[in-house]
Amino acid sequence: MTFSIDSLITQKGRLLATIHETAKWGAKGVWGTRETETGVCRLALSDLDKQVRDWFVKETKSLGCEVKIDQVGNIFAIFPGKNQGKPTGIGSHLDTQPNGGRYDGILGVLSGLEVLRTFKENNYVPNYPIALVNWTNEEGARFPKSMVASGVWAKQIPLQECLNLKSLDKVPVSFGAELKRIGYDGQTKASYLENPLAAHFEIHIEQGPILENEGKKIGVVTGVQAFEWNLVTVKGRSSHAGTTPMNTRSDAILTASRVIVMAVETALKHQGLATVGTLQLEPGSVNVIPNIVKFSLDVRHVEDEILATIMAEIKQKAEQIAQENVDSPHGKPLSIDFENITSSKAIKFNNTNIKTVKDAASQIFKQDEIREITSGAGHDSCFTSTRVPTSMIFIPSKNGISHSPEEYSSPEEVENGFQVLLRTIVLFDEMRALQKA
Amino acid sequence: MTFSIDSLITQKGRLLATIHETAKWGAKGVWGTRETETGVCRLALSDLDKQVRDWFVKETKSLGCEVKIDQVGNIFAIFPGKNQGKPTGIGSHLDTQPNGGRYDGILGVLSGLEVLRTFKENNYVPNYPIALVNWTNEEGARFPKSMVASGVWAKQIPLQECLNLKSLDKVPVSFGAELKRIGYDGQTKASYLENPLAAHFEIHIEQGPILENEGKKIGVVTGVQAFEWNLVTVKGRSSHAGTTPMNTRSDAILTASRVIVMAVETALKHQGLATVGTLQLEPGSVNVIPNIVKFSLDVRHVEDEILATIMAEIKQKAEQIAQENVDSPHGKPLSIDFENITSSKAIKFNNTNIKTVKDAASQIFKQDEIREITSGAGHDSCFTSTRVPTSMIFIPSKNGISHSPEEYSSPEEVENGFQVLLRTIVLFDEMRALQKA
Numbered sequence: 028m029t030f031s032i033d034s035l036i037t038q039k040g041r042l043l044a045t046i047h048e049t050a051k052w053g054a055k056g057v058w059g060t061r062e063t064e065t066g067v068c069r070l071a072l073s074d075l076d077k078q079v080r081d082w083f084v085k086e087t088k089s090l091g092c093e094v095k096i097d098q099v100g101n102i103f104a105i106f107p108g109k110n111q112g113k114p115t116g117i118g119s120h121l122d123t124q125p126n127g128g129r130y131d132g133i134l135g136v137l138s139g140l141e142v143l144r145t146f147k148e149n150n151y152v153p154n155y156p157i158a159l160v161n162w163t164n165e166e167g168a169r170f171p172k173s174m175v176a177s178g179v180w181a182k183q184i185p186l187q188e189c190l191n192l193k194s195l196d197k198v199p200v201s202f203g204a205e206l207k208r209i210g211y212d213g214q215t216k217a218s219y220l221e222n223p224l225a226a227h228f229e230i231h232i233e234q235g236p237i238l239e240n241e242g243k244k245i246g247v248v249t250g251v252q253a254f255e256w257n258l259v260t261v262k263g264r265s266s267h268a269g270t271t272p273m274n275t276r277s278d279a280i281l282t283a284s285r286v287i288v289m290a291v292e293t294a295l296k297h298q299g300l301a302t303v304g305t306l307q308l309e310p311g312s313v314n315v316i317p318n319i320v321k322f323s324l325d326v327r328h329v330e331d332e333i334l335a336t337i338m339a340e341i342k343q344k345a346e347q348i349a350q351e352n353v354d355s356p357h358g359k360p361l362s363i364d365f366e367n368i369t370s371s372k373a374i375k376f377n378n379t380n381i382k383t384v385k386d387a388a389s390q391i392f393k394q395d396e397i398r399e400i401t402s403g404a405g406h407d408s409c410f411t412s413t414r415v416p417t418s419m420i421f422i423p424s425k426n427g428i429s430h431s432p433e434e435y436s437s438p439e440e441v442e443n444g445f446q447v448l449l450r451t452i453v454l455f456d457e458m459r460a461l462q463k464a
Numbered sequence: 465m466t467f468s469i470d471s472l473i474t475q476k477g478r479l480l481a482t483i484h485e486t487a488k489w490g491a492k493g494v495w496g497t498r499e500t501e502t503g504v505c506r507l508a509l510s511d512l513d514k515q516v517r518d519w520f521v522k523e524t525k526s527l528g529c530e531v532k533i534d535q536v537g538n539i540f541a542i543f544p545g546k547n548q549g550k551p552t553g554i555g556s557h558l559d560t561q562p563n564g565g566r567y568d569g570i571l572g573v574l575s576g577l578e579v580l581r582t583f584k585e586n587n588y589v590p591n592y593p594i595a596l597v598n599w600t601n602e603e604g605a606r607f608p609k610s611m612v613a614s615g616v617w618a619k620q621i622p623l624q625e626c627l628n629l630k631s632l633d634k635v636p637v638s639f640g641a642e643l644k645r646i647g648y649d650g651q652t653k654a655s656y657l658e659n660p661l662a663a664h665f666e667i668h669i670e671q672g673p674i675l676e677n678e679g680k681k682i683g684v685v686t687g688v689q690a691f692e693w694n695l696v697t698v699k700g701r702s703s704h705a706g707t708t709p710m711n712t713r714s715d716a717i718l719t720a721s722r723v724i725v726m727a728v729e730t731a732l733k734h735q736g737l738a739t740v741g742t743l744q745l746e747p748g749s750v751n752v753i754p755n756i757v758k759f760s761l762d763v764r765h766v767e768d769e770i771l772a773t774i775m776a777e778i779k780q781k782a783e784q785i786a787q788e789n790v791d792s793p794h795g796k797p798l799s800i801d802f803e804n805i806t807s808s809k810a811i812k813f814n815n816t817n818i819k820t821v822k823d824a825a826s827q828i829f830k831q832d833e834i835r836e837i838t839s840g841a842g843h844d845s846c847f848t849s850t851r852v853p854t855s856m857i858f859i860p861s862k863n864g865i866s867h868s869p870e871e872y873s874s875p876e877e878v879e880n881g882f883q884v885l886l887r888t889i890v891l892f893d894e895m896r897a898l899q900k901a
Contacts, residue, residue, distance in 0.1 A: 051806045106803055113800075235707030254706065256750055266864055268739035268762045269673030269691065269840030273732050275864065280740045281728050284721035291718050295710050302705035304750040307741060313741040313760040313805075314841075315867065323750040325705045368750075403706030427712065430752065444825055 032390070032453050035149045042141040043441050049137065050129050055264045056432025062361060066432025071122040072100065072202065077209035079121050083161060083287035083456055086140060093158070096213025097222060099187045099189050100163040100206045103215070106143045108155040109458070110463075115455055116224035116415070117142065117448070118160030118177075118407055119231060119283030123313075124168050128434025130232045134422070136161050138445045142452055154336055155461035157452060162407040163211075167193050167331075177407035179217045181414045202286070219414040226380060226455060227411035230420040232436055234404050235253075237462045244443050246400035248420030249381055251332045251409050252300075253373035254327040259286065261349070263361040265310060265318035276316055280308055281421045282361045283320040286345045290324060293344065297337050297389060299328035299405070313345045323368070329401045331373045363398045374409050380418035383458065387450035388420075408449040422448050467700075469827070472586045479578040480773045480878050485571075486558075487518045487566050487576065494867025503869025504566055505885050507797040508559040508601035508692070509537065509639065514646035516558050520598055521696050523577060527584045529596070533650025534659060536613040536626050537600040537643045540652070545592040545893070547900075552892055553852070554579065554616075554660035555597030555884070556668060556846055560607050565871025567669045567878075570864045571859070572681050573598050575667045575882045579889055591897035594889060595661055599844040600648075605640045611691050614844035616654045618851045623654060639724035651738065663817060663892060667857040669873055671841050673864030681880050682825045683837035683858030686818055688846050690771045690810035691764040696723065698786065700798040702747060702755035713753055714789060717745055719798045720757040723782045727761055732780065736765035761806070766838045768810045798865050817855035824887035825857075828880070 042413040047062075053069035069075045080102065084094050087104030095103040105114050119135020139159040146153065162180075166175030175192050177185035188201035204210040218411050233239075237296075263277030287303050294301035310346040324342070328334040342365055349363040381399075389398045400421055411417045422444035425435040484499075490506035493833075506512045517539065524541030532540040544550050574704020574824070576596040581592065599617075604610030607629040615621035627640035643649040652659050675683050695855050698715030724740050731738035743759040765771040779802055786800040818836075825834045835860055848854045859881040862872040873881075 056747065130468060210530065233707065234704050235709065236712050237709060240712065252706065265868070267671050268737065268741060269764055269842075270670065270866070271737075271840070271864055272672065273728075274675060275673050275677065275736060278728075278739070280743065283741075284724040287718065287721040288725065291710075291715075295567050295571065298710075300705065300710060302715070302751065302753055303721075304705060304752050305748050306717065306745055306752065308743055311742050314740055315741050317741065325751050327706055339513055403708070405706075418545055427708055429704055429707070431702070 035145055035151060035449070037145050037446070037449070040443060042137060042439065042445050045140065045155055046133060046135050046441070047131055049082065049133065051080055052361070052433060053123065056126055058433045066434065067123045068125050069121065069123045069169045070169040071166065072169065072209055074209070076122055077211070080161065080211060084123065085157060087143065090143050092143065094213055095215040095222065097180065097215040097217040098186060098213060099179045099217045100211040100213065100321065101176050101180060101217060102161040104159045104223065106146065106159065108157065109375035110152045110155055112155045113223045113225035114158035115155035115452060115459070116160055116164055116227040116411070117229070117452065118227055119229050120162045120165035120271060120407060122164055122166050124430045126167050126432060127431065128429060128432055130434050130436055131234065131429050132165055134441065134444065135230050138448050141445050142449050145402065145449060146409070153456040154226065155456055164202070165326050170198070171195055173405055174407050174461050176374040177218070181410040183410055183413060192420055209304055215282045226382065227408055227415055227417040227453055227460065228420070228448065229406060229408045230400065230422070230444050231406060232424045232429060232434065233400070233421040234424050234427070234429035236424070237400060238421060238423035239425065240429065241398060243398040244392050244396040244424070245447055246398055247377060247381060247385050247388060248402050248419035248421055249399050250376050251374040251405060251449055252327045252329045252400040253371060254329045255334060255338055256368040257324045258366045258368055259322050259324050260364045260366070261286070261320045263318050264359065266316050267316040268316060271316060271375040276392050277359050277361050279317045279320040279361060282349055282363070283322060283350060285348045286363065287322070289344050289348065290341045292338050294326055294337055294454055297333050299326060299333065299337050301326045306425055327403065329373055361424065371405065374412055376412055376418040377416035380416050381457045384418055384420055384447065384451050389445045390450050391446055420444060420451065467796055469887055471586060472582055472886070474582050474886070476879060477875065478883050479574060480875050482574050482577065483566055483878070486516055486519065486570065488765050495870045502787060503871065504560045504564050505562050506558065506560045507562065507606040508603065509606065509642035509646055513559055514648070515649060515856065517598065520558065524580065524596060527580050529580070532652040532659065533648055534543070534617065534652040534654040535648065535650060536616045536654045537648040538613050538617060538654065539598040540659065541596040543583065543596065544578045544595040545594065547592055549592045550660045550662035551593035551595035552889060552896070553595045553597055553664040553848070554666070554889065555599055555664055555848070556666050557599045557844060559601055559603050561603050561867045563867065563869060565866060565869055567873055568671065568866050569602055571669060571878065571881065572667050575885050578882050579886050582886060587849070590893045590894055592662065593605060601639070602844055606633070608632055609841055611847055613654070614847040616664035618847040620847055620850060633881045649805050661848070661852050663856070664815065664845055664854040664894065665851055665885065665888055666843060666845045667859070667881050668783055668843060669709050669861045669866060670837070670858040670873065671721050671861050671864070671866035673894045675835065675858060675860035676862065676864065678835065679834040680832040680860070681829050682824045682884055683835055685813060685816060685839050685856035686836050686837040687766070687813050688842060689766045690768045690808060690809040691762060692771060692775055692807045693805040694761045695803045695805055697761050697801045698723070698757045698798055699755055700755050701796065703753050705751040705753060708753060714796050716754045716757040716798060719786055719789060719800070723800065724759070724783045725783050726785060727778045731763055731774055731776050734765065734770050734774050736763060736770065738763045746783060764840065767808055778803070780834060786794060810844065811849055813849055813855040816852035817853050820892045821855055821857055821884065821888050826889055828883055828886055845883060857888065
């Protein structure tokens with residue numbers, strides 16, 4: 028008695044129209060001539076965030092959802108099923124970067140909404156409830172801790188730490204105070220135990236160029252790579268650019284430059300990624316050799332062990348580079364120090380979820396249009412995966428661009444992603460019913 | 465009838481005592497436990513500069529000098545000679561860097577004062593007048609043009625450009641307005657034609673480690689190396705550190721790092737100097753690949769032609785590095801641009817002056833204690849050398865440090881320098897008399 032998904036009538040183009048409609052709450056960053064060709068700036072717990080939340084609550088209630096707000100403002104819109112039980116979750120976020128686009132996070136929440144709308148207008152009742160979740164402050168752009176609210180729900184971050192987070196506004200305010208101000212300080216426990224999900228699916232733009240470059244339509248996300256952030260400090264000696272012979276220098280920017288090139292080459296050798304995103308030097312005068320250079324080093328790999336190998340190799344070679352400066356009786360070595368800022372282990376998503384996404388995608392696309400992929404960026408699914416079966420779906424990002432107003436996926440790609448999500452949710456829901464039977 | 469220099473009685477230690485006495489006008493930057501172990505912050509045309517100028521005028525007048533102030537505040541204290549004629553100049557500057565030391569510039573002016581004091585108390589009358597010059601704003605730290613007032617005197621910089629210079633103070637003020645405020649807007653023409661010198665001698669700390677490292681006591685400065693400053697801009701593409709494969713990146717900081725290493729190696733190959741003193745990148749977030757890096761590149765060589773060769777080689781190789789980024793079908797080249805900020809030709813000092821300094825030093829030191837040396841830094845003598853016979857004397861700088869409170873030369877080194885200057889002035893003055901006779 029398996030339900031035929033193809034009997035569900037979908038409204039082509041409505042999801043994209045909704046994406047553009049909700050972009051009015053924060054439209055910013057014009058990059059083209061059409062009205063829809065802007066990005067979005069909708070910082071977490073801002074007035075604009077309140078407006079899109081109010082709209083989201085109204086829309087989901089009109090579909091018959093019960094709406095629960097938890098202690099960190101996560102919104103769970105629960106679409107009823109035939110049976111009681113933990114809801115199958117679809118989640119992502121409606122907050123954006125300050126110079127964000129129209130798709131990052133938003134695509135995930137609104138694709139889930141489109142699933143519920145499709146169910147509703149087809150009078151389709153799933154076997155179990157479906158929870159559409161808007162996670163708070165995924166970006167960490169206003170309150171500087173990414174994915175903090177899914178982290179609290181998963182009991183990986185203490186509630187109070189989240190509520191006490193200070194914003195990066197000119198006049199800093201706390202997460203808790205802003206939550207209260209916009210009326211989203213809910214009563215539901217922010218806890219996977221007291222407000223549980225049966226699973227978590229998230230559709231997202233890739234934010235990288237792999238699908239586009241390889242001509243793939245759908246990414247079946249199997250996990251998230253491990254990463255480690257270090258603040259690297261090189262200390263040498265400051266002196267005059269004109270009067271200091273080369274063989275007596277301890278030039279911190281020269282050593283830092285050698286270390287940066289080496290770090291990238293080392294990561295490359297192991298099929299990892301290495302990025303220097305920030306760099307400051309002192310004293311910062313054209314004719315003064317810098318004595319201090321500090322730079323960030325972000326290194327990633329899909330395997331924890333290989334990431335550790337890369338980092339060990341980088342540190343050992345960096346020490347060598349700093350020592351090698353001594354090429355004359357008057358040279359002095361520099362010091363180099365790595366301070367770990369943050370580490371994140373590799374995440375492997377749930378095999379059943381991955382298979383469900385793959386089966387759903389296979390209903391529409393040929394095998395060579397589908398690709399397994401590892402997420403390079405963090406998502407709320409990283410935290411949910413620590414507590415419930417989780418996986419993700421990627422659609423292509425034009426030129427791999429994201430966190431930019433120019434972030435773009437074509438109408439066809441947006442539609443493709445929705446169709447895969449719809450089938451994933453139906454397949455997963457049917458599987459739950461079969462397992463129970 | 466040659467005068468015997470050894471008949472002049474000098475006051476050992478008085479010069480150093482005067483250096484420390486005048487440091488009260490701006491003492492700042494404690495680096496040791498003794499009262500004299502601080503640097504000096506005495507910005508050009510500040511209240512502190514006025515105080516040291518007032519003292520300087522009073523001191524030189526008390527020695528019988530006629531004091532002339534020119535239109536840009538240069539002070540000429542003219543000690544009379546037996547004959548009329550252009551004065552033999554001794555000059556340097558009493559202004560300092562914001563984190564300056566006790567010797568840079570100050571040593572030159574106060575050593576000249578010690579020469580005049582010695583003449584006065586020995587009742588020694590030179591054949592020709594001696595002009596002790598305090599040049600305004602040599603450092604360019606407050607009004608951002610180094611050696612601007614000697615430049616005006618030498619007609620290399622227009623008077624109005626100097627007077628219009630805006631200070632780097634929080635509330636900027638003009639050079640002309642500050643000159644007036646402190647009462648040093650003089651009537652004497654700022655011109656080598658209307659207020660001439662017969663020659664210019666300057667004693668200065670080396671500001672580098674060469675004399676110290678080689679155990680030399682006196683540097684006979686034969687010229688100043690050429691230099692060129694460029695602002696180098698590398699443009700790539702910004703994208704996410706986690707989601708952008710290495711072979712699709714146009715990483716501006718990676719290319720900049722390769723260019724920095726290459727520039728230093730290229731300069732080194734040609735016995736030149738290369739320094740990156742400033743570097744900014746955008747957008748400046750740990751997990752975002754920088755799309756723009758701007759850095760300063762200061763390249764120096766004693767020969768103009770070799771400096772040109774080094775710069776051409778750096779630019780050609782930099783272009784190659786930016787293009788070589790394309791190592792995959794999805795890579796894109798970066799752009800690299802060199803903007804010349806300033807250029808300065810190599811300066812060769814006057815041979816007669818150089819020989820006079822060498823003869824003077826040889827009266828006191830063994831040949832292997834004296835070394836010919838090229839100045840790495842610019843000095844007021846660079847501008848005077850374009851109009852009148854000029855040369856300089858260097859004494860060692862501890863650890864080559866300058867533009868720092870820790871700038872230091874020992875009491876013995878300060879005394880050595882003074883003795884060489886005294887003999888240089890007497891020898892030069894006698895030579896002038898002989899030539900005339």
